[in-house]
Amino acid sequence: MITRKTRRGIVALVILTAVSFWIGHGQDIDIMEPVSGLDPKLDYVLRDFDLQFYDENGLPTIKMQAPVLRNDPQLQLGTIEQPVIVLNQPGLVWKLVAESATVTADKEHVHLSGLVHVQRVDPATGNRVELNTRQVDIEVTPQVARSDQAVSIFDGFNQIDAIGFELDMKTESFKLKQQVKASYAIN
16 A cells, blocks of 8 residues: 555656656757758768758659768869669669769769669669660769760660660660660560
């Protein structure tokens, strides 16, 4: 049996706990705002970074992941080791993977090098096109990619090999430059 004195002590403890919680919870909590942009004049290294861009409706447009990003203010270049870039467009997802990349200070030109793998997927149908090469230059705003290197393109059925290409990611059009060889699957 609980005595009257113990009961009053428990009630007082509960009231003090509730008041403490209410006072502590009512205070403004400093919320850290995301960094809107890093000063390109700084010399910095980011490790295991994950960068996400959103459109005006809050939908993801670009996601970039990599183990290391370095900024060199003297060269005005960012270098990225093993980048994985995902570009979301209406009805399509582009995934670009490379051994390394460089990005200009204005973030308008990206150079992918090493083994470069570009994949375009239609999430509604699952149809995909894969492109493999050794180097790709990307112009970010117009969403154009090009290379003068050997390229291999596979859509799950057909294989196309060529030297050099131009790719418009908005219109999904490819232009192959030289020595084009194709193997088509006949259903």
